Amino acid sequence: MTGLNRFSFDSLPVSAWRNGGGETREIISWPVGQAQFDWRASIATIAADGPFSRFEGIDRSITLLSGAGVLLSDEGEAERRLDIPAHPFAFAGETPIYARLIEDVTTDFNIMTCRGRAWANVVAQRSGFTASRRCAGLLYVLRGQWQAGEAITLSASEGVFWTQESEEEPLPELHVEPRAAESLLLWVEIVSQPRKTAAN
Numbered sequence: 001m002t003g004l005n006r007f008s009f010d011s012l013p014v015s016a017w018r019n020g021g022g023e024t025r026e027i028i029s030w031p032v033g034q035a036q037f038d039w040r041a042s043i044a045t046i047a048a049d050g051p052f053s054r055f056e057g058i059d060r061s062i063t064l065l066s067g068a069g070v071l072l073s074d075e076g077e078a079e080r081r082l083d084i085p086a087h088p089f090a091f092a093g094e095t096p097i098y099a100r101l102i103e104d105v106t107t108d109f110n111i112m113t114c115r116g117r118a119w120a121n122v123v124a125q126r127s128g129f130t131a132s133r134r135c136a137g138l139l140y141v142l143r144g145q146w147q148a149g150e151a152i153t154l155s156a157s158e159g160v161f162w163t164q165e166s167e168e169e170p171l172p173e174l175h176v177e178p179r180a181a182e183s184l185l186l187w188v189e190i191v192s193q194p195r196k197t198a199a200n
Helices: none
Strands: 005-008 014-016 022-030 039-046 058-066 070-074 080-082 089-092 097-101 106-114 119-125 129-131 136-143 145-148 152-155 158-162 174-178 184-191
Touching (some): 058 119, 106 119, 129 184, 136 145
Antiparallel strands (some): 058 089, 058 106, 070 080, 070 097, 145 152
């Protein structure tokens, strides 16, 4: 699975939440077919107020895609508004988060990484850039149209992901360019190693 894997919002498998408050469309859980993931990407639809599921040892990033957004609160902390599309919010998966809809249904982009085994960086892009493929990555278009390499054109609600299974054979860089005015996408880099700190 080292090639470029295309997907669209409408083509993703849908799983309804047990509490009836929404649904999840999984893009990729890596390694594929294993219960314990190193990283996972998905799109969630939040249709009702309620608590987020807690994931011990998992770092999370949530980014509003559409809708008015949600108010997020945890025990002992001030409320945070997630109401601006393409502005990622990172938090620890074990944090007790409660979400309240600001108005109606919202959709959100989610990245989860297993702490100590992988970490992710989610960035909103409005202009051309080069994506390294020395690590795993994902692109998801919020607005406009983008060219990813020579062969792939992506429109809104479409994306592509890749994995990096061998550090000895890095894949060529991927040049990404907007093809329409005011285009916007999310670029995710996933590094399969602990995040380095000053102490390291």
